Amino acid sequence: MEELEQRMIDAARRGEPEGYRYLMSRYGRRVHLLVSQAIPDVRDAEEVAQDAFVRAFERLEMFDESRGAFGTWIGRIAYNLAMNAVRGRKLEELEILDNLDYLEELEELDTEAQRLALLDEAIDRLRPEERTLLHLRYYDGQSLQQIAEVMDVAAGPLANRLQRIRQKLSKLIRL
Amino acid sequence: MKQTMDKQDDRLLREALQRRADKVPALSDDFEERVLAKLQAHAASPKPLSISPQEPLSISPRGGEGLSFKAHGAIAQKTEGEGLRRGGWRTWAWVASVAAILVIGFFVFQRETPSPIPPRGEGIVPNVPSMVAETTQSSPSLQGRAGGGSSSGQASESSASTTPAPRGGQGRGSRANGASSIAISPSPRGGQGEGVSATAPTLADLYAAIDQMTNEAIEEADRLMAEALVREYTDDEPS
Structure with a gap:
């Protein structure tokens, strides 16, 4: 962990706003994007992101630097809050497809832009936790172990799940 | 060939996710202020989100706080403040x-x-002695299982071991003076029987039956668990 970040975490532990602001400026966008994978509404997602920081700052004493990075820790808090919000507010009312076989019926896609658009639509139809998994892996570039810590699942099943999603999407891309 | 296509797919996937991330607007300008305000509000009025062990659940209203009941309809209504926490009634339910x-x-x-x-009169020959588990106040161990059931106060031939002794031995009253006893046999105590039929159940039989039932339950649970795991991993396998 960087020395500056460690100092700011210590400052936040002492209740100094400087520490809070540093951590929010550094991880705010990342947390917001993570939450947005599960909660499509921008305002709701930002609200949950705020709650994640509040929760993290209130429990900063429980954060153990030796066990992982602050980013992973707050990511886990944000993910849990987001999934709770999804379950509680019934945000997951979108049509969720367990398989994307219907896409095989579409006409062949010529351009990359078309493929990207279709891919975007397919990602929208994934489950919130699957979108989060893809986001953390392919956007954030996190390792499976880090993702497993954020999502609180074992790395093995996570790898299987990622592979399954990826194969479905690959099938779509190659239409 | 496959690796090349995988890399292409990965590139497209990254590109798609990048575009999705770009669509998410930036945080509002007052994001940090709002977080700090929430933090201060929480600090000012600590409102635990979950039931804390320091504050046990209480169903009874405490001075107007906590759970109150409407006069009509018996609808529980949570009021502001302390008392039964959010979701408390669910916990009780x-x-x-x-x-x-x-x-x-x-x-x-x-x-x-x-x-x-077996019920009275079944499986026990007429002269079966009572199956009496004796406990004494001085010793928790079972005594006198081989006893004939007569509470004559004489010492039993059986040892004080908790191991179920084979029945059928000669013996008379097993109760020590002042001992309390628990009769687990349907046959009346104080019978004169001596010797036990081979079909008479003993504590050893009871233990064996319990062991058997336990083993069967464990085996069944193991089988169900194995089936569930197989199903789960089968589901997780790439299609």
């Missing part, structure tokens, strides 16, 4: 449900499980 299930299950189990001790 859950605990009550589990307790009810356990009680019902206990009775059902009792009714459906054949007693290893």
